C-alpha cells in the first residue's frame with residue numbers, strides 16, 4: 513500500500529484469468545490491476561486502473577505516475593478541476609490511471625448523495641443490452657469447448673477473437689458448434705486489407721452481428737473502403753484511444769467500442785458516447801480484463817449503449833470484488849450506492 517500526500521491510497525493486485533486469455537497480439541493469464549481509494553470526511557470512493565500495453569500502459573507506468581497524478585484529486589466534487597489537474601501534471605496518456613482517479617471522485621460524490629453513480633449522473637434507467645462473452649483465441653478444440661461452456665452457462669452472445677490465418681475454419685466450426693447464439697467477431701487489428709475483404713463473405717455466411725477492428729488502428733481509409741462493401745457493421749476499438757478520435761472515425765466505422773480504461777474514465781467515455789451518437793454511430797460499452805469494480809463502472813453507462821461487452825471479470829479466477837448480478841449471461845445494472853460492488 514502506497515500513500516500520496518493527499519487522501520489517495522492504492523494497491524496493485526495480480527489478478528488471474530481462469531484460463532489463458534488469447535487475442536491476435538498475445539496470450540496472458542496474469543493481469544496486474546491497481547485499486548485506488550480516495551477518502552475524505554469519512555467517505556471513500558474507489559477506482560481501478562486496468563493498464564493495456566497497446567495504449568502505452570503497464571503496471572510499471574501506472575505505479576510510476578500515480579504518485580504524480582494522485583494529488584490532482586483534492587475536491588471530489590470538482591470534476592473540471594480534476595481533469596485540469598491531471599492534464600497539467602501529465603498531459604499525455606496514462607488513461608487507466610486517470611480513469612481510476614475519476615472513478616474514485618464519482619463514487620465519493622455518489623456515496624455522499626446516497627445514490628448509485630448512474631443516478632448521480634442522470635444516466636439512462638433502461639435495461640442493459642445483453643453482454644457478450646469472449647471466446648479467446650486458442651487451438652480449435654479449445655475454442656469449441658469455450659463456446660459450448662459459455663452457452664451451457666446461459667450466454668447467448670459470444671465474441672470470437674480472430675486475427676489468424678485459420679479464421680475461416682474457426683468461425684465455421686464455432687457456427688456449427690453453437691448454431692443458435694449471436695456471434696460477434698474481434699480481429700484486434702490483425703487483418704490485412706485483402707484478408708479482411710475475403711473475410712466479409714465468411715462473416716456474412718456465419719450470420720455475424722458485427723466485426724470489431726478488422727484492420728490496423730491507423731488505417732481509417734482501409735476501414736472506410738471495407739465499410740462500403742460490408743453487410744456486417746464495423747466497430748472501432750483500437751482506432752479509438754482518445755475522445756478526440758471519435759469524429760474522425762465517423763466515415764470509417766458504423767460504431768465505436770468505449771472502454772473507460774483507454775478513454776480516461778466514465779465522464780470522458782460519456783463525452784465520446786455523445787459525439788458518436790451525434791455522428792450517427794452505434795455504441796458498444798467494452799472493458800479490459802478487470803475486476804467487478806471496473807466492470808461495474810462500465811455497467812453504469814451501459815443503458816445508453818447498443819451493445820455491451822462486459823465479461824472481463826467473468827474471465828477471472830480471483831475477482832476481488834463481488835456484487836454484480838449475472839443471470840443467464842445477462843448483467844443487471846448495479847443499483848447499490850456508489851459503484852454497487854463490495855470488496856470480497
Ligand SMILES: [Mg+2]
Nearest residue numbers: 698724725749
Ligand atoms: Mg476489441
